[in-house]
Amino acid sequence: xxxxxxxxxGLLFTASIYMMLRRSIVKLVIGLIILSNAANLLIFVVAxxxxxxxxxxxxxxxxxxxxxADPLPQALILTAIVIxxxxxxxxxxxxxxxxxxxxxxDLDKMKDTDT
Amino acid sequence: MNLAPxxxxxxxxxxxxxxxxxxxxxxxxxxxxxxxxxxxxxxSIWLMRLTVEHGFLVMEMGSWPAPFSIVFxxxxxxxxxxxxxxxxxxxxxxYSLASTPEGHEKFGYYPLMHLLLAGVAGAFLTGDxxxxxxxxxxxxxxxxxxxxxxxxxxxMEGAIKYVTLNLFSSAIFLSAVGLLYGMVGTLNMxxxxxxxxxxxxxxxxxxxxxxxxVSFGIKAAAFPLFFWLPxxxxxxxxxxxxxxAGLLTKVGVYALYRVFTLIFTQDVGYTHTILLxxxxxxxxxxxxGAAAQFEFRRILSFHIISQIGYMILGLALFTPLALIGGVFxxxxxxxxxxxxxxxxxxxxxLLGSYELKDLGGVYxxxxxxxxxxxxxxxSLAGIPxxxxxxxxxxxxxxxxxxxxxxxxxxxLLVGLLTxxxxxxxxxxxxxxxxxxxxxxxxxLNGEVRDKQGWAYYVPVAGLAICTLIIGLYGQPIxxxxxxxxxxxxxxxxxxxAVLGGQSQ
Numbered sequence: 213x214x215x216x217x218x219x220x221x222g223l224l225f226t227a228s229i230y231m232m233l234r235r236s237i238v239k240l241v242i243g244l245i246i247l248s249n250a251a252n253l254l255i256f257v258v259a260x261x262x263x264x265x266x267x268x269x270x271x272x273x274x275x276x277x278x279x280x281a282d283p284l285p286q287a288l289i290l291t292a293i294v295i296x297x298x299x300x301x302x303x304x305x306x307x308x309x310x311x312x313x314x315x316x317x318d319l320d321k322m323k324d325t326d327t
Numbered sequence: 328m329n330l331a332p333x334x335x336x337x338x339x340x341x342x343x344x345x346x347x348x349x350x351x352x353x354x355x356x357x358x359x360x361x362x363x364x365x366x367x368x369x370x371s372i373w374l375m376r377l378t379v380e381h382g383f384l385v386m387e388m389g390s391w392p393a394p395f396s397i398v399f400x401x402x403x404x405x406x407x408x409x410x411x412x413x414x415x416x417x418x419x420x421x422y423s424l425a426s427t428p429e430g431h432e433k434f435g436y437y438p439l440m441h442l443l444l445a446g447v448a449g450a451f452l453t454g455d456x457x458x459x460x461x462x463x464x465x466x467x468x469x470x471x472x473x474x475x476x477x478x479x480x481x482x483m484e485g486a487i488k489y490v491t492l493n494l495f496s497s498a499i500f501l502s503a504v505g506l507l508y509g510m511v512g513t514l515n516m517x518x519x520x521x522x523x524x525x526x527x528x529x530x531x532x533x534x535x536x537x538x539x540x541v542s543f544g545i546k547a548a549a550f551p552l553f554f555w556l557p558x559x560x561x562x563x564x565x566x567x568x569x570x571x572a573g574l575l576t577k578v579g580v581y582a583l584y585r586v587f588t589l590i591f592t593q594d595v596g597y598t599h600t601i602l603l604x605x606x607x608x609x610x611x612x613x614x615x616g617a618a619a620q621f622e623f624r625r626i627l628s629f630h631i632i633s634q635i636g637y638m639i640l641g642l643a644l645f646t647p648l649a650l651i652g653g654v655f656x657x658x659x660x661x662x663x664x665x666x667x668x669x670x671x672x673x674x675x676x677l678l679g680s681y682e683l684k685d686l687g688g689v690y691x692x693x694x695x696x697x698x699x700x701x702x703x704x705x706s707l708a709g710i711p712x713x714x715x716x717x718x719x720x721x722x723x724x725x726x727x728x729x730x731x732x733x734x735x736x737x738x739l740l741v742g743l744l745t746x747x748x749x750x751x752x753x754x755x756x757x758x759x760x761x762x763x764x765x766x767x768x769x770x771l772n773g774e775v776r777d778k779q780g781w782a783y784y785v786p787v788a789g790l791a792i793c794t795l796i797i798g799l800y801g802q803p804i805x806x807x808x809x810x811x812x813x814x815x816x817x818x819x820x821x822x823x824a825v826l827g828g829q830s831q
Binding site: 232244251252259285291299303306319322326 | 457460461468475483484485486487490491495497498501502504508512554559561
């Protein structure tokens, strides 16, 4: 399972970088979205996949018995998703405004502020 | 429970919320801006005093013992950065009273400024690597909005590059945090530091450390990852430029200092050699880029890059003296660079342009302003007895002692080229005759006066005095940098302070 996930994560990173290297700003943002998903999936997999063992303390006991899934990476991912959501919402508004102001969605035509 | 380590985060957060509550009253927002940043400065000085007294201040969130809780740790380096944040925050808040266009104030300039300061302060104080990521994002989101406030074409173009590269860097950071957690199973930096040495495969640790290096390198604008900076820093209104120039890239530098002294010191020969050459090339490309520019703020933007090189050089040499030099350099640089941007804002106000060809004759009309420019400019170039001289002197001495003669030579050459750039600005903006095509000189002649003109000059003069103090009374500042460097060289102190008696 982990091996398969490793390939999926690799594919997501590749796809996101390919999208970000395209000239259209819409594709740039799609690239960013895929990128944040790839990073989240990476955290999820790298912290170890444990099937069918939620980290719940059984009723009456005061500690967990046996190996359970680590809840911390899921908390991290949840935080990262929320952050990515707000940042990407900003990015979407930004490209819309940029399109209105600059009048093109071609990144190669947005070079006024470069040297 | 001691609140000192979280006050510098709480104050701007509360001030930001209050400013939002007074959304319609610009006057109230202005009062809050100055009061809150003043309070932030006071709290930061208090934190500094306590930190110097105790060595480390640790606060555990919710009183859960570390490493299970998120901790806020103030060591001397963190406290120094917080004091600088307070100084810059106050200077920018006062300057903004005069310089911020009304439209920006109406659309939440002050709340965003507070949020940015909170993010910066959080990044300096947190002792948890994932929490560092969260503060980075808080800071970034505020900076995105500040950068695009106004919505001009150049801002939009600059913002797209800035947003993309910073989000990319955040994604690398997040992946690196995930991989590190996979190896050591903890997020507390002190806990990581003591567990990372017993990882089965040290090669993986080096790989992850390079991911951190790339991510923080983008944020710090190190060679070859700096291209977003000169494309965006000159586009927003000048107070925002100055705030970014002073604080944002330095958060990246601080993160490099923290991570590569505390956690990743297994393979110094490999990682710090990469940092060394990145530092040398950062210095060189930055200053050469500046030499080719003829726009006030773009010249200064490129100089940020070259100065970042000196700071990374201090880290890369990794000797006690080099770290002292690096910390001293950060202190000097933040104050001087912000000040230069603020001066560029005043000349813009007087003549309505940042292009050197449209500026001139300022010395004739405003000799005191010329003096206020000269102090940070010469300090940046490293002329004694100003702060930059000692900063450069320590770094160059450290690289000579480490027998890195080539890098020392580059550092000296870059100092010379910095002087060239500053002379260029001096000659074009202050010394040469006002070009004939500039006709609107009413402000320059003093015929039109701003209502709150004093707010332009007070922060500039205050920061210039700070530069003079660092230069003339260098000894106490040097001692402070020495304590900070001493703590960085002995990560065991940090680990023991955070984890208490349970360290291995």
